[in-house]
Amino acid sequence: MHHDHQNAAASETATPDEQPYQSGLSRRQSLKLLAALAASTMLPGLAGCDSAPPTPDTTPAAAPGATIAEHWPELNLTPVTGKGYGTDPNMILPPESPWPLTMTPAQLSALAIVCDILIPRDGEVPSASEVDVPAVINEWVSAPYPRQQQDRPLILATLSWLDTEATQRFGNNFTKLTAAQRLAIIDDIAFDHAQTQPRFARIVKAFALLRGLVVAAFFSTPQGTKDIGYVGNTAIGGDYPGPTPAAKAHLDTVLRDLGLTAFAWQPV
């Protein structure tokens, strides 16, 4: 094990205000990060990013970024070979680290930045990286199951794509950009609408998957679950109380607006 060495290497490659992503305190804490650190070789950029230099698009265009041609990273991914948790896992104490993690520290650091652009700290509510969302994504893309292995190249390609795009636009990796520069890129790929430039069509879809995962992982944490307002999974004594007066009043309004008041449900 070379934890010390790896940590030293990590701190050398990060600028002072851009510390590598460090997993916080939860079940997904240090063990996983250490595993990731131990398993990875430090690379200056993102591991798995092996894209050919894109040909600059010389067509004049007003929109920012429009002078860059569509690019997509070629990933040379080592297949995940770990085993699943099996058909009889301990459900009372779920496995801490069910399979080897595969994301590199550099990938995790980039991911942490994207996570916090998607879900920044909001007053008392922590950001996505503060509640270890990158660790959940790492567990996801490292899982030896078909769905997760289908998602893996899309997630890793998104991170790789961000570096290529950042380099072409601003001459540096995504993690080294200023907040404004990062947002200039994210603004181009975070919306799937009529104004989306054709060259972003593919990354917009991949980014939507990453966003979906980050959102799911964030709201699955205790802080996220509280933030969305879920109030269940708590024992109730006596009968289930049903909708609150406020919820009933809202339903009455909905029924009225839809012309359904006369058909309101009656107990049978």
Add this chain to the structure above:
Amino acid sequence: MTTAQIEKPEVLIVGSGAGGAMAAYELTRNGHKVLLLEAGRDYDPKKETPMFKRNGDAPLMGAATPDKDFGFYDATIDGGWQVPNEPYTSAQGSEFMWWRARMLGGRTNHWGRYALRFSEHDFKGKSRDGLGADWPFEYKDIAPWYDKTEALVGVCGTNTGLDDMPPSPEGVLQPPPQPRVPELLVAAAAKKLGIPAVPMHRAVLTRPLDNRAACFYATPCGHGCSIGAAFQTTTSLLPMAKATGLLEVRTDAMVKTVTTDDKGQVTGVSYIDKKTGTEHSVTAKVVILAASACESARLLLNSKTDKYPQGLANSSGQVGKNLMDSTGANIGALVPALQGRPIYNEDGHTANHLFIPWWGHQAQAEKKLDFPRGYHFELGGRFGEPGANIDTGLQGYGKALKQQVKHKYGAYVSFALRGEMLPNPDCYLDIDPEVKDKWGIPVARFHWKWSEHELKQIAHGLKTAKDILTLMGAEVGELPAPEQAILKGGQIIHEVGTTRMGASKTDSVTNQWGQSWDCPNLFVMDGGVFASNPHKNCTLTIMTLAMRNSSWLSAQLKQGAL
């Protein structure tokens, strides 16, 4: 689970799920010594149920995986669409999915607990429309046994007075939970179309029963229920049967064949002890198969001898035939009017509180519909616990992103159609001539094809759900073709019919008591005996038949008839 050692059991039961456990309960209660063999491992819900566990604490936020098809916390152990070391095959051009659970209590540990009685319509479908097969008894013959089963199991719901829902006697049903807001909206929209929505009947206690607690309205029933509120045989029938001192349970006992003597009489079974890999024989006066419809049929077909070259109990040639599942299709939409609604605890008993039973018997009698059998809708949509639902339709980032997610929360309403399928000659199982499982037992091979009846029913259901959703202000969009929308054979996990009962030994495997026509001391007490597969979920009727038929068997044993 420690159990008594039973010397010379009178009755041997294969399987500890709905049918087998009920048979063990009824027989031991009547003083009979029973040995029960279960192919899966021992399982204690009190110690092993992941009560109150959060999705975020599970790998992959609890997402479904090939190891745990219904999510990490699903109660199913060593099971799912594939069981390690125990394959099955599908004939060319067929696709069938076979769900098994290798654990004490079988699939009752995770089932949906929907517990609806079949009606007089359901038992006599052929008399009405000439299709499929009638059951060899009428509703009134089984009604008292439904009463007893519901009282023992504990079912919440109400007597609705609808023709699809025969009433239970006063005091049998426990009170159902209050409906939730999305269900109330569906109910109003459906009512405008003349379609009633009523409380679902579920095998979930809302009042304490025996030493089982009432539901506390938290933690999904599919995880299993350590307090016994959601019915499973491992917290009810099996401990009750064991308390008599007359039941021995052997787990990890994979039955290979039913054994017979020279005269063709059933003598017992031969099984593999999965822990040691060794084969054992046990004998008894009577053998009851309750291993699940497909597993029991496989066992009979694998028990062929010179005397029974087509397999045991198969002089009719019907073993493995008439395989039916429920039809299934899902449709849902975001309901704008429900966006941003006030949040409250909508867990309830964690399944739908209101559902839409089949409302079209009269229309079918008047030949106004182009499909013969009914369906129901199970309603979904509530403030659920966040988990691995990956929404790829979000836009943007930051505060606006969060607002979108919160706005949509609890605003998606879904309809799960579950309908009656008719038996057809293309749907059956036989034995694969080449493939064997780890224990050397030849495996089941499935043949499957939906007929026009099911596809037309699905088309009707999709259109009806769309009409209701549209009245709720939702945009549903273009409906898929029924061929695309219908779920795969086996996917609803209501497979029945493969050892069907009937009035004649020429076209059925057992009589109305589940007693094989060919071997009087061989019984089937799982869903295999169903003559038809009404849309209402099979478990309550499996248990009811097992109680009724075990009671009859007990009387036979006491009279020395077997």
